Amino acid sequence: MSNGISLVAAITIKEGLRNRAMQGILAIAVLLCLAYITIIPMFAFDTGKVAVDLGSAFVTVAGLAIVIFLGIALLTKDIHQRTVCMILSRPISRTDYVIGKYCGLAVTVLLAVLMIAGLTIFTSWIGTKLILEMKPPRNFSWGVLSISVFFQYLSLLLLMAVAFFFACLTTSEYLSMLFTVGIYVIGNSLETIIAVIQEGQYVKVGPAYLAILKAVAWIFPNLSAFDLKVYLSYGLPLPWSQVGWTAAYGICYISLLAVATLWIFKRKEIT
Amino acid sequence: MNLIDSPIHLHSVEKSFMQGFSCHKILHGISLSIHVGEVFGFIGPNGAGKSTLINSIMGFIQPESGEVLINGVAPSVPQSRKYIGYLPEGPRFYERLTAAELLLFGGRASGMSKAKVCEAMDLLLDKLEILNAKDRVIGTYSKGMKQRLGLALSLIHDPATLILDEPMSGLDPIGRNLLKNIILDLKARGKTIFFSTHILNDVETLCDRIGLIHQGRMLYCGDVKGFKENGMGFEDRFMQLISTAGNG
Numbered sequence: 411m412s413n414g415i416s417l418v419a420a421i422t423i424k425e426g427l428r429n430r431a432m433q434g435i436l437a438i439a440v441l442l443c444l445a446y447i448t449i450i451p452m453f454a455f456d457t458g459k460v461a462v463d464l465g466s467a468f469v470t471v472a473g474l475a476i477v478i479f480l481g482i483a484l485l486t487k488d489i490h491q492r493t494v495c496m497i498l499s500r501p502i503s504r505t506d507y508v509i510g511k512y513c514g515l516a517v518t519v520l521l522a523v524l525m526i527a528g529l530t531i532f533t534s535w536i537g538t539k540l541i542l543e544m545k546p547p548r549n550f551s552w553g554v555l556s557i558s559v560f561f562q563y564l565s566l567l568l569l570m571a572v573a574f575f576f577a578c579l580t581t582s583e584y585l586s587m588l589f590t591v592g593i594y595v596i597g598n599s600l601e602t603i604i605a606v607i608q609e610g611q612y613v614k615v616g617p618a619y620l621a622i623l624k625a626v627a628w629i630f631p632n633l634s635a636f637d638l639k640v641y642l643s644y645g646l647p648l649p650w651s652q653v654g655w656t657a658a659y660g661i662c663y664i665s666l667l668a669v670a671t672l673w674i675f676k677r678k679e680i681t
Numbered sequence: 682m683n684l685i686d687s688p689i690h691l692h693s694v695e696k697s698f699m700q701g702f703s704c705h706k707i708l709h710g711i712s713l714s715i716h717v718g719e720v721f722g723f724i725g726p727n728g729a730g731k732s733t734l735i736n737s738i739m740g741f742i743q744p745e746s747g748e749v750l751i752n753g754v755a756p757s758v759p760q761s762r763k764y765i766g767y768l769p770e771g772p773r774f775y776e777r778l779t780a781a782e783l784l785l786f787g788g789r790a791s792g793m794s795k796a797k798v799c800e801a802m803d804l805l806l807d808k809l810e811i812l813n814a815k816d817r818v819i820g821t822y823s824k825g826m827k828q829r830l831g832l833a834l835s836l837i838h839d840p841a842t843l844i845l846d847e848p849m850s851g852l853d854p855i856g857r858n859l860l861k862n863i864i865l866d867l868k869a870r871g872k873t874i875f876f877s878t879h880i881l882n883d884v885e886t887l888c889d890r891i892g893l894i895h896q897g898r899m900l901y902c903g904d905v906k907g908f909k910e911n912g913m914g915f916e917d918r919f920m921q922l923i924s925t926a927g928n929g
């Protein structure tokens with residue numbers, strides 16, 4: 411890794427971890443875990459599935475909040491308030507700046523995801539000791555748990571690449587947030603929508619419309635593919651080839667977005 | 682003149698900005714060559730185009746036409762900035778870093794070792810009288826302290842050329858005096874200094890040459906003595922040149 415990238419990443423991590431948003435998110439995560447112990451006993455059965463669903467929801471919400479509030483805010487602030495000048499006035503290329511910033515935020519998000527996942531797992535473990543009816547999911551496996559958390563992280567990285575793209579394109583904090591959240595919602599639901607339409611039971615549309623929808627689905631990132639929590643909560647075996655393809659898909663998508671973002675940022679006027 | 686003798690070289694630089702739906706030309710064919718070891722004052726009223734020109738030198742913006750060279754290299758090459766120290770107008774930093782962390786980043790990014798930066802840092806912060814705030818986060822700094830820190834950041838790697846955009850602004854009289862002495866000291870050590878200002882105090886005593894820019898046009902570029910034609914005061918001459926240009 412070039413010197414510039416690692417230096418930019420280092421100050422981004424420091425700035426990110428000391429950010430109020432980050433501390434707020436972690437505080438909320440602790441509160442949620444406390445709430446979680448009180449919610450679980452309300453479910454007489456399937457406590458394992460509820461635990462997995464809630465836990466993964468925590469990771470998603472916290473990760474999403476960090477990507478939106480930290481990722482976009484730090485990047486647009488850099489351009490608007492010209493803090494980027496303290497970096498670009500050094501012999502550091504714009505490419506190194508964007509990659510360093512992305513890597514730094516990726517580490518920040520990773521730390522947050524690990525903290526929240528750890529907190530949730532710890533809370534669940536305490537739960538099994540305190541609450542009699544709470545049991546781990548059937549066929550529980552640490553391996554599947556780790557892979558499932560990793561894929562959640564990967565989908566957050568993809569979303570962060572989307573956030574970077576919009577932040578460079580619009581340089582408006584609110585527009586970028588709006589677009590990124592939009593992509594998140596579409597990316598999570600488009601596959602389901604198409605499946606429902608294809609089934610033809612509830613909605614009927616013309617084949618042209620379906621074709622358009624399918625084409626659109628190619629442009630938007632398919633975020634629902636990264637959701638592996640069913641395998642964890644029902645103790646199903648992981649479909650390895652599909653998991654492998656999903657990872658490759660995520661990495662390709664991030665790389666393509668990175669190329670577009672760099673192309674835009676290199677031409678950006680910083681005044 | 683040989684290009685290597687000129688740390689900053691501009692040739693008929695033109696730049697326009699979109700303002701709303703119309704395109705405004707901000708720089709009209711600016712040509713300028715800074716000599717090694719001189720103090721060059723770039724003066725002009727607010728909105729004259731000083732920062733725009735400095736931004737083109739630093740590679741933050743791309744002029745439509747003309748040539749910009751830093752030590753003979755285009756600003757699009759990151760290495761062109763290796764021996765340059767830059768102070769932005771009203772500098773802003775990552776608010777949650779401490780001054781020490783910021784300076785360490787700056788020095789390391791310009792190719793210094795960690796030990797070297799730490800050594801230089803204390804001397805510099807002491808000289809700028811903010812050593813006691815070294816380990817405080819920058820968010821707690823006052824405007825003047827940020828300006829001083831910006832100066833420290835531009836000087837940390839002991840660059841051969843300094844580009845300072847409005848270095849006096851935000852500083853109290855003590856700070857201005859400090860800056861004046863620093864500039865004279867740097868000059869004595871053979872550094873090249875290019876600074877912009879709309880405050881004319883001290884320009885006369887500090888600078889070897891000055892450039893006067895108004896509405897994106899160079900009205901004067903040369904030594905201070907030549908500027909003060911027929912016994913006119915510095916400020917009067919400044920006003921005269923600008924008002925005649927405005928009328929013409």
Ligand SMILES: Nc1ncnc2c1ncn2[C@@H]1O[C@H](COP(=O)(O)OP(=O)(O)O)[C@@H](O)[C@H]1O
Pocket residue numbers: 681698699700707725726727728729730731732733734
């Ligand atoms: N990003 C921009 N978009 C449009 N106009 C700009 C932009 N940046 C500067 N300008 C205009 O360029 C002119 C010169 O600005 P500037 O170089 O900042 O002046 P100064 O000499 O005070 O530093 C001003 O009229 C300003 O309105």
Ligand SMILES: [Mg+2]
Pocket residue numbers: 731732733770846847
């Ligand atoms: Mg200015």
